[in-house]
Every structure is written in C-alpha cells, then in structure tokens.
Ligand SMILES: [Ca+2]
Ligand SMILES: [Ca+2]
C-alpha cells in the first residue's frame with residue numbers, strides 16, 4: 345500500500361491552483377488540525393478486512409469521483425488509474441452529508457471526514473467537501489454474476505465487503521423474493537432464482553445433509569438513493585448498475601440504473617378444470633381474522649375471494665390454514681357468494697384446544713355433500729414436556745362429490761404442522777425438532793391405521809406441512825408422513841410406518857415450480873398434497889398458483905387484484921373418475 349503524504353502548504357496551493365470550492369463555508373478547528381495528517385486513498389480507508397483500520401480517525405482523501413448521490417450522502421470512488429490492484433480492498437466509500445445541490449455524479453472531490461463504522465457500513469461523517477469540477481467519466485463497474493458473489497461455502501467473510509461503496513453491475517439478475525415493506529428485494533446476480541436445498545444450514549452437522557444457505561443472495565433497494573423505487577415481483581429478471589452498501593448486516597445494491605426485464609404475470613391462475621374433474625385445493629390464509637384491521641378486513645376478504653374464485657378456479661374443496669375462527673371463515677364464504685352468486689361454499693372449522701391459535705378449516709362447495717367433519721389428534725400429548733402435540737389439530741372431511749354418478753366418496757385431511765421457526769435455536773431447537781418429528785410420526789400412524797381399516801378409501805392429506813419435499817437435516821417431515829424417507833437422512837430418523845407409502849404430488853411439479861413460499865429469498869415448497877394408493881389412480885394432475893409468494897408487499901393492500909392475498913401460493917389437485925392413471929405414469933397436463 346502507498347500513502348501519499350502532502351504538507352498542508354502543498355494542499356493549499358493545490359487547492360488554489362485547481363480552483364477548489366469548499367462546500368462548507370467554515371472548516372472547524374478540529375478538522376483544520378487534521379489537515380496536518382496524512383492523506384489516504386479510499387482503499388486504504390476501507391482496508392482489506394471487515395472494518396476500516398482508521399475508525400474514529402479524521403482522514404482526508406483527494407481526487408475521487410462522485411459515483412452516486414443519495415438522500416443523505418454520496419458515494420466516492422478511486423479513479424481506475426489509481427486502483428491498488430488489490431481485490432480485497434474496496435475503492436468506494438459513502439460520505440454522509442447534506443448533498444444538495446453542490447455534489448453531483450461525475451465530479452472529482454476532495455473530502456475530509458471522520459471514519460465511522462455504522463453497524464458495519466464504512467462511512468465518512470461530518471465531512472468537508474471540496475469540489476474540483478465535474479463531467480468526469482465514472483470508474484468501470486465491477487460485474488456481479490452467477491459466480492460472484494460466490495454461491496458456495498465456505499463463503500469468504502469479505503466476499504461482498506471488498507465491494508462496499510463501489511460501483512457494481514448486474515447484467516443478468518433475478519429477483520429471488522418480492523419487495524418487502526421497505527421496497528427492498530432479495531436478488532441473485534444470475535438467471536436462476538435460488539431454492540431451498542436439503543439439509544441443515546451451513547456448517548451443519550457432520551454426516552447429515554448441509555444446506556449452503558444460498559450465500560449468493562443479496563438485496564436490491566430500488567429506492568436506496570431516493571424516490572419510491574419500483575416494486576419487484578419474485579422471479580423477475582433485471583439488470584442494474586449501482587453502489588453497494590451494508591445495512592443491517594446485509595449488503596444492498598442501491599441502483600443508479602435499474603431495468604426490470606421479464607416480469608412474471610401475477611396472479612397466475614391454475615388451469616381450468618376439464619369436464620368430469622373434481623378439484624381439491626389448499627390455501628394458507630395468512631392469519632385471517634375478522635378482528636384484524638391491517639390491512640382492512642374487507643380488503644383481505646375481497647382479495648381471498650378473488651384468489652379462490654379466479655386463481656384457484658373455485659375448487660370443490662378448499663382446505664385452509666391460519667383462519668381465526670368459524671365466523672371468519674364464514675365471512676369468506678359469504679364474500680365469495682356475494683362476488684359470484686353461483687359459488688356457494690360452506691365453512692367448516694373446529695376450534696383447537698388452544699383457542700388463541702389460528703386453525704385449519706374447510707370451504708366446501710355445494711358440488712360436494714358433507715358427510716362428516718371431525719377434528720383428530722387434539723388431545724395427543726407431546727412426549728417431551730407433556731404439552732399438547734398438535735397446536736392446530738388436523739380436520740377430517742368425509743364427503744361425496746355429486747359430479748359423478750353414483751356420487752364419489754372421498755376423504756380430505758387438512759393439516760398445518762409445526763413451523764421451522766427456532767429449529768436451530770441453541771436453547772429451544774431440540775424441542776422444535778422433536779415436536780415436528782412427533783407430529784409427523786403421529787400423523788403417519790393415523791394415516792396407516794386408516795388405510796389399514798379402509799384400504800379403498802380415497803384419502804387426500806393436504807395443507808401447510810411447514811416442510812420441504814426433502815429432509816431439512818434435523819427432521820424428514822415429508823419422508824415421515826409419506827413413508828418415502830429421503831435417503832439423505834435426518835438427525836431424528838424417520839420411523840417408517842407407512843405401507844403402502846403415499847404420493848406427494850409436489851414431486852410431480854416441474855422443479856422450477858416446486859415452491860409455495862419464499863423465505864429470505866429461498867423458494868420453498870411448504871404446502872403439499874398427498875394421496876393414498878386408493879386415491880392415486882384418480883389424480884389427473886396437480887398445479888400451483890402464483891401471485892402470493894412472489895407478490896411485492898405493495899400489493900397486499902390493493903383490492904383490485906388477488907395477488908398478495910396471502911403469503912402462500914395455493915396448490916390444486918385435479919381428480920377424475922375418467923383418469924384411472926396407471927401407477928407410475930406421469931399425470932396428465
Ligand atoms: Ca482494491
Ligand atoms: Ca462493511
């Protein structure tokens with residue numbers, strides 16, 4: 345590293361010669377003193393590590409280019425000709441300042457200020473800024489792509505820190521998840537969106553599958569520099585040039601140029617049913633509660649009505665999760681009928697013993713006769729601590745579909761299993777994992793007993809399993825419930841009780857469609873539909889709707905669209921007596 349040492353006299357004469365204009369009228373005495381200190385290049389201020397070696401020090405850096413101007417500051421970067429050639433040191437720096445109107449992109453500036461690490465973000469504060477005139481070409485942006493930042497572990501700690509404050513370009517990016525309430529979206533710098541992968545989050549546990557955590561994901565903040573910013577839908581393609589900041593332990597690109605390319609159509613309904621087809625759907629209603637006011641309850645009902653009518657195409661049975669009570673679900677049925685009088689649904693719901701919980705339920709259309717609705721597993725005890733195992737006990741619907749002569753009996757079980765929340769918590773993780781496992785073992789046991797007693801029953805088990813189509817490394821929930829364990833194994837192994845095993849229809853979706861939820865930018869399939877061997881041959885196909893998991897937060901309050909009606913997409917199973925799909929044959933389109 346080189347440090348240019350200039351005397352105060354040299355600086356003053358240089359300033360005069362170049363016609364510098366001071367942005368601030370007065371240079372305080374403390375900073376004037378620092379003029380006697382050495383002048384640094386930005387890469388020296390940034391240093392090669394996670395934080396600046398000059399924290400708290402008043403420094404001066406001369407002749408850097410303004411690359412971007414934001415609300416509360418601006419970005420400067422070393423001209424390419426003075427680059428240190430060290431890939432570990434950033435050439436960019438954020439200067440916190442009242443910028444308007446003196447500072448503009450393309451100017452060369454000298455800056456004196458205090459180096460601050462603001463929650464990991466290297467900044468110059470309380471600056472004095474000297475503008476040397478503008479119109480200069482900007483440094484070439486560094487390209488991010490599918491290899492940079494690295495998608496692999498171990499991920500270098502300075503993988504993005506080395507670009508902090510610098511100009512970057514993403515030529516072919518993908519929005520991994522929708523804009524959040526701040527307008528920011530997780531993105532990757534490649535053409536493929538990231539999916540949850542099997543296993544325990546890196547570094548994991550020896551001998552068990554490891555999920556790398558998709559470290560290539562970072563954030564795009566379209567409104568970072570100013571303005572509202574474009575709402576982004578998950579799955580959109582984009583190109584951007586911008587500057588990189590570190591905020592709240594995440595790296596965010598604040599774009600100076602942003603072009604959104606191919607945008608998925610949201611909502612994207614499932615296909616229409618064909619003659620003689622029956623459809624059974626699952627939809628998580630995201631804490632639907634008639635007592636809730638934000639967003640307005642009427643807006644939520646209206647959007648969910650659009651979702652069920654237009655996007656899921658009015659299934660004969662809708663298995664729902666996260667509904668507060670029967671009155672709330674009945675409100676939704678009423679709203680659907682008000683919006684389309686031909687769609688008559690009956691709401692069925694049973695309170696769980698813990699009545700403060702959001703529960704599961706059914707919306708059953710008048711194409712189906714309800715024979716019985718019963719809660720199961722409500723009083724089962726969790727062996728670890730004697731509490732109730734099933735906070736949201738499954739509900740069993742025995743029904744008969746009138747679309748067939750004679751009417752076709754079928755049984756639908758709606759479930760909402762324990763979430764992954766806290767699964768790797770050092771204190772509570774073991775309890776969470778055991779609860780997920782025990783719930784799955786209990787459900788598998790119930791199904792096994794049922795199919796033993798009634799081998800001809802067409803049994804569909806559907807809902808939010810809060811589990812992937814593969815092992816999470818701690819517990820293989822779906823392997824447990826289907827009787828098809830993931831060969832990768834799990835810390836708590838599957839107790840294989842199911843014979844014959846069930847079919848998880850998520851596995852029949854194209855790989856790029858296997859998600860119903862986005863968590864931290866990872867697309868994941870939390871919702872599943874399973875059938876027993878007696879029901880398998882009646883399945884025509886399965887489809888997943890779009891418009892929720894990928895919907896920007898800004899759509900959640902928009903009454904004119906179904907998109908954003910919930911945080912989960914819906915899943916629809918198509919069955920028909922005409923199908924008689926031979927075992928193992930791919931479902932119909
Ligand atoms: Ca460097
Ligand atoms: Ca940093």
Ligand SMILES: [Ca+2]
Pocket residue numbers: 390394395396464465466505508
């Ligand atoms: Ca830094």
Ligand SMILES: [Ca+2]
Pocket residue numbers: 495541556557558559
């Ligand atoms: Ca990965």
